[in-house]
Amino acid sequence: MTSTPPARDSDPVTASSDSALDPPPLSFEVVSSDRDKRRALRLVADGIAQQRQVASLAIIFHPLCFVALGVACTLVWRRNSPDLGSALMALSGLVMAYLAAIRLYTSPFLRLAENFSCHSFLAAPEGYQDLVLVARFGGEIIGTLVLRLPPRPGAKAGQSSLKVDAGGGVIRAWTTMLRYRNKSIGADLLRFAVAVTRSACGDDAPVSFDPDHANSSLPLLRIFSRPFRSRDEKAAKALETALRDCDAGQSRFAPREPATDGS
Numbered sequence: 533m534t535s536t537p538p539a540r541d542s543d544p545v546t547a548s549s550d551s552a553l554d555p556p557p558l559s560f561e562v563v564s565s566d567r568d569k570r571r572a573l574r575l576v577a578d579g580i581a582q583q584r585q586v587a588s589l590a591i592i593f594h595p596l597c598f599v600a601l602g603v604a605c606t607l608v609w610r611r612n613s614p615d616l617g618s619a620l621m622a623l624s625g626l627v628m629a630y631l632a633a634i635r636l637y638t639s640p641f642l643r644l645a646e647n648f649s650c651h652s653f654l655a656a657p658e659g660y661q662d663l664v665l666v667a668r669f670g671g672e673i674i675g676t677l678v679l680r681l682p683p684r685p686g687a688k689a690g691q692s693s694l695k696v697d698a699g700g701g702v703i704r705a706w707t708t709m710l711r712y713r714n715k716s717i718g719a720d721l722l723r724f725a726v727a728v729t730r731s732a733c734g735d736d737a738p739v740s741f742d743p744d745h746a747n748s749s750l751p752l753l754r755i756f757s758r759p760f761r762s763r764d765e766k767a768a769k770a771l772e773t774a775l776r777d778c779d780a781g782q783s784r785f786a787p788r789e790p791a792t793d794g795s
Contacts, residue, residue: 556670579707581645640751700738701729705746722774
């Protein structure tokens with residue numbers, strides 16, 4: 533006759549495994565430490581560099597460039613058609629030269645990212661510093677928004693401020709880590725920015741994008757900038773949605789004062 537072990541209310545090993553599988557918390561906050569600001573603005577610099585890929589695709593598949601490449605390939609083929617091997621090698625070389633030229637043409641995006649200065653970007657004309665809002669997934673910063681508010685009366689130069697009497701917020705940078713895009717992280721950052729602005733400037737304070745935002749520099753001919761214009765239009769619509777959500781009381785954010793360094 534066999535006996536079964538008595539049932540136990542819980543298995544500590546299983547419980548520990550289940551809690552280890554829980555995803556880390558997602559939080560939004562205003563950061564003040566230099567270390568967190570550098571980490572947050574590194575995302576902005578990465579976003580500037582990543583524009584190179586968008587620009588390259590825009591040029592590769594632009595109708596004008598595509599037609600020119602097709603005409604060149606046709607001429608090369610006709611010239612070398614008697615020798616199939618030579619024709620294929622010539623076509624391959626032409627396509628490689630086409631892609632290399634595009635790579636060279638879009639390289640200024642990398643220089644813009646390399647020359648991006650965190651300190652000078654955060655410095656407002658009056659000597660104050662912009663606020664840096666972040667999204668954290670566990671301990672990792674996965675989203676950044678740089679917000680400029682009017683300086684509060686009596687504030688010292690070099691300080692950030694959450695309490696002002698009038699004016700509105702200006703968004704100078706807004707980005708999310710590449711693998712977390714299209715997951716509503718950016719939209720939540722916009723709602724948080726609206727909440728922070730209105731807690732500082734009043735319930736009717738406007739929020740807008742800075743025309744000279746971090747990604748506004750485009751070292752391209754205008755005919756290749758359509759994807760970037762479309763991006764700016766989508767960002768404006770996303771901000772309008774965030775403002776409507778806050779006006780309707782659908783924002784879940786309660787702005788927090790930035791933590792002091794070392795806390």
